[in-house]
Amino acid sequence: MTLAQQALVALLLWLVGSALSLSGYVADTVQTPSAMWTIRLLMSAGTALCALAAAWAAFRQPMTPQKHAALTAAVEARRRGEPAGPQGFADLL
Amino acid sequence: MREIWRSARGNRSLLYALAAFTAFYAATAVQSAVAVYFLTYRLHFSERQDSLVFLLGLTLTIAAIAPVSKVAQRFGNPRTLGVCMVAYAVIASGFHFCGPDDTWLFLTLIVLAAIPTAGGVLLTWAMIPDCTEVDVFKTGERGRACTADS
Numbered sequence: 001m002t003l004a005q006q007a008l009v010a011l012l013l014w015l016v017g018s019a020l021s022l023s024g025y026v027a028d029t030v031q032t033p034s035a036m037w038t039i040r041l042l043m044s045a046g047t048a049l050c051a052l053a054a055a056w057a058a059f060r061q062p063m064t065p066q067k068h069a070a071l072t073a074a075v076e077a078r079r080r081g082e083p084a085g086p087q088g089f090a091d092l093l
Numbered sequence: 094m095r096e097i098w099r100s101a102r103g104n105r106s107l108l109y110a111l112a113a114f115t116a117f118y119a120a121t122a123v124q125s126a127v128a129v130y131f132l133t134y135r136l137h138f139s140e141r142q143d144s145l146v147f148l149l150g151l152t153l154t155i156a157a158i159a160p161v162s163k164v165a166q167r168f169g170n171p172r173t174l175g176v177c178m179v180a181y182a183v184i185a186s187g188f189h190f191c192g193p194d195d196t197w198l199f200l201t202l203i204v205l206a207a208i209p210t211a212g213g214v215l216l217t218w219a220m221i222p223d224c225t226e227v228d229v230f231k232t233g234e235r236g237r238a239c240t241a242d243s
Binding site: 008031091 | 104105106110111112113114116118120121122123126127128130131134135169170172175178179182183185186187188189216217220223224226227231233
């Protein structure tokens, strides 16, 4: 998770910087319409698209509280040396 | 690295947790990277006002963690995260309509965005321990360090 986060932040900072440069952004001056449009687009649609991708992954996540409870019970049973199958959470495996 | 990817490939719930985590942090990284430019050139905020906006957002995000946690306990982490991310997308879209004279609209969006942001920060990490239980069942080993470093 940490590696994914750091690599992602580095990549996105480079991409955002590149997009701003290509749009004609120049620091400390009045921005061109295309630079302003890029800033607004990244702030709104860029963020929204990534958030929607996160929502898709979250809704596709197969783990539910019920499956987690069944999984935890099976792990505990195995720890006690009892046989335990994947009843209730087989689709996670 | 090979060990990390092998662990992720054999664990569907971990794959989706990683995808949600990556996409959420992509959203926050894009927004954070461009927010200063938006505040400066679109809203004409001073550096001091920029800092206050960031402080307000972070403070509200921290304050929203406890209520989001309560909701997640009732509805489950993935479902709560999904709803938070849809809300985050809707709120982020609203920034497109913030003009130089729409300071109150912008501040309202910042306040609202704190809730889904808290959900993203809290729930992406909270899903990981659930996913590691799958590895414990399959292999008898808990790869917490491996998962956290992936």
